[in-house]
Amino acid sequence: MRRLPLVLRSFLVQASFNYERMSGVGLSFVMDPHLRSHLGPDNYRAAKARANGFFNAHPYMAPLAAGALIKVETEGHADVELRRFKKALIGTLGLFGDRLVWTGVLPLCAAIALILGTNVMPVLAPVVFLVGYNLFHLWLRWWGCAVGLREGIGVGGYVAHSDIKRLLSSVGPLAALLIGFCAPLVADFLMSGWTLSDATGAVMVAFAGTVLFRLFPTRVNSLKFGIAALAVAFAIGLTVG
Amino acid sequence: MIEASYIWVILWAGLVGMDLATAPQVMIARPIVAGSVTGFLLGDFLGGFFVGAALEMFAFDLLPVGASRYSDFGVGAVAAAVAIAGSPTEFALGIAVAVGLVTAWAAGIGIHIVRKANTREVEEVRLELDSGDAAVVNDLQLRGALRDLSRAMIVAVLGVLLAATVKAYFRPSTPAAVTLTVVAVGAALAAAGSGAVNCSGRAKGFRMFGLGVIGGLAWTVLL
Secondary structure: OOOHHHHHHHOOOOOOOEOOOEOHHHHHHHHHHHHHHHOOHHHHHHHHHHHOOOEOOOHHHHHHHHHHHHHHHHOOOOHHHHHHHHHHHHHHHHHHHHHHHHHHHHHHHHHHHHHHHHHOOOOHHHHHHHHHHHHHHHHHHHHHHHHHHHHHHHHHHHHHOOHHHHHHHHHHHHHHHHHHHHHHHHHHHHOOOOOHHHHHHHHHHHHHHHHHHHHOOOOOOHHHHHHHHHHHHHHHHHHHO | OHHHHHHHHHHHHHHHHHHHHOOOOOOOOOHHHHHHHHHHHOOOHHHHHHHHHHHHHHHOOOOOOOOOOOOOHHHHHHHHHHHHOOOOHHHHHHHHHHHHHHHHHHHHHHHHHHHHHHHHHHHHOHHHHHOOOOHHHHHHHHHHHHHHHHHHHHHHHHHHHHHHHHHHHOOOOHHHHHHHHHHHHHHHHHHHHHHHHHHHOHHHHHHHHHHHHHHHHHHHHHO
């Protein structure tokens, strides 16, 4: 089966993301050309009805999920089995993709880009980030599509024992380490030429934020804290000014 | 000349906003990219990179997972880069970060509104979807993508207006501008710490983050 159309369509898997079926409609869009060419009219309509249902996983996992679902649809399993398999994919691929990408490779690449941008040459940051991150991202989509179409119903077991699964245990801690490494470098870049009291002030604000995040993890996030802290500083500035 | 640049900036913001969650998710939505490119479009690449680097630290804490509600730091970085362009960076950074955060928050609300509209539309064609209608899927996809593109561009226009207003009317004294920048950098550092915890869990994440900070401080002092 041809991989390119499936991978290209997978870029739009979240185009109609909604709170009822999440990216289910998008996944159906991704699978459509393969279902159309491999199934008869009645089976195609039944497969589309199943595909249009609820689905939620990391978007980069869409080719893997779509590939596996296409394979099992063409193997002629019973409706109950097909729906159960789709449900099982959601849990496995959602957590896997989120840990691998959102809390792994993405912050890792961003931290490396910040280190290079603030210490070597600013223009390197966006270029290195986009190239490095997307080499991995595009490979992940292509690899996922191949694995999904090849493994079908055994895709969960294959992923669980793959090298990429082993990456999970090291990529998150490495990202945390590099975020820590880049933080003083970025602060130094943004505050170059400033006084010790300025630096002390920034550290105090950072400390206050960290304490608040720890005390109220569900109610305070970086955005709310940033807006609130800047609003207070703005008000003080107006009063003093 | 400036007006033409702003048109390019709004179009760029539309692509940046769509990239975060709709398509193609190649991460031009990261502030380090969105801010730098906006700076380039406005003839101040370094200013855009400066504010993009600060907002990137906030974006470490962003987890665009499933149905969770999150901010759009990409569109925020575009507005922030407009706010800082042509100004002395060390003084304008705090104000630009504030513009960026408010815009990111508004753009995040926009994402929620778009998804609610998508949900309504999906509910209206429930029968067609459940019977395997293919045409309705393509319609939903197209309308969803256009809706998100519009959302990003509308918020970008508001963000650019906010940035222009702040630049025109808010001229803080030097100490006030420096205070804002100090607070912005401090908040960015706290956000980076929180992002590190997301990556590796509370105990291990903090440990690794702490080790990294020590290494980064040593690097900064020694080199």
